[in-house]
Amino acid sequence: MSKKVQAIYLWWHKPVIDQELLQSLPNLKVIANSGVGMDHLDLKLVASFGVKMANAPHAVSSSTADTGMGLLLASARRLVEGHHIAISAGVEDCEADFLGVEVTGATLGIIGMGNIGYKIALRAKAFEMNILYHNRTRRKEQEEQAVGATYCEKIDNLLQQADFVMVVVSLTPQTHKLIGRRELELMKPTATLINISRGAVIDQEALVTALQTGVIRAAALDVTYPEPLPRDHTLLKLKNVIITPHLGIKTDKATYMITEEAVENILAALNGLPIPSEVLPS
């Protein structure tokens, strides 16, 4: 059976691709990932077996951008807290002083302006948000103008001005713990941190401290490290934190599109054609 396997479609990090598995599948030609993040794969190891790799960058962008905006709005308007008040047995009167923070006209700082980051900018523009962004490379002027985004070469400038900081980078050695104590302290005390990238991009311990001491106002995290968090983790208990179970691409439509994209990549690899979304070890 193992001699017949030519392609693997990796669904939510399973199966685990290690030396043992690769050695047992001599005819494996391609691994197609369901999603865009490749941080769970040892790219060099896979390449050393002559196996090609592909991800699904296009199918994920809209649904992940929607998740980012959903978390931003839910956190700003205290939607989860509000729902619990609305349905809880102990409530007799609506609190007239239950207030959130404005989204329209606020400043959004996007860290990581790739496909997903850009789609977030497009959405945020419709909320008349002032958009700043930080990226390895600056986008073209046309692209910046289309969303009214201002480049911040230094991440510090973005952090100091933003009311909402949205983290949309891929996880690499350079972005590991990109947001730590220093970065959190540069943020406004009224600011909200939203993470839709990878848990390890944020120093979680530093985040807990920042949230508990009012260094920042709130956080909304679709990703953590690990997933799920241990059940006694402090982040699960903080009132000013919304955590969602890695919803990024979990829609019927996105799942379908991701699978289509993966199949395209697999067929190309098996037919010796150029692979549309090939990922090379850097």
Added chain:
Amino acid sequence: MWYHKPVINEELLQSLPNLKIVASSGVGIDHLDRNLLSSYGVKLSNTPFVVSTDTADLGMALMLASSRRLVEGYQMAVSPDTEYFPADWLGAELSGATLGIVGMGTIGYKVAERAKAFEMKILYHNRNQRNKEEESAVGAVYCKKIEDLLHQSDFVLLSVNLTAQTHKLIGKRELELMKPTATLINISRGLVVDQDALVEALHNKVIKAAALDVTYPEPLPRDHPLLKLKNVIITPHIGSATKKTRRLMMENMTESIQAGLTGLPIPNEVL
């Protein structure tokens, strides 16, 4: 007047012979008897425009939260019983879906502007059709018959004001015209929806889900079935509940009161 208190009735008006003006917070004035006020020579003002963007933002927040099952997801993420996140747990995609806006006033239009950026297809139903420029700016298609909107929409958002004509606008018939995969979002007034019909529709999967910032009454009795349904998000009427907007509302109300007391033209007067 804040959150409908105090209740303005005959008794109160009789006891306040020198009352000149009632300044109401927010845009809705369905809780006030305008004829009664005017019979006592008391003026009325509201705060119409300052609440629009926050309310539109909340409409989008509810739509996103409902479609992606954000509240359920949160509960799973923090529950002591969760051991792993199931890979087949899915929500519905908002981008590219069809949004039907019932009531395309200031707030409805701002919802359309936001939804357009999510590449949503926008239909709307309104007493009057908007002009061509306004329609094409947001890519909105007019549905003279509400039925056409209900048939085609993945999300139906209510942003009408409450009047005799919009009371129970969405009842059993309208819910049955909606797609079984559709979601109802209400940011207008609880009474625009026939709540009992809504409970039944949700129970019988006539529609998929609902997200309500408003109910009737507010809050609902603690044993109300809407509070127990998994596919319902309820928020405690927080459409305009941000620090900035509340301050602006107060400023508007103060301006109206001052004008009312000095006999000057009243900003935001309701006639």
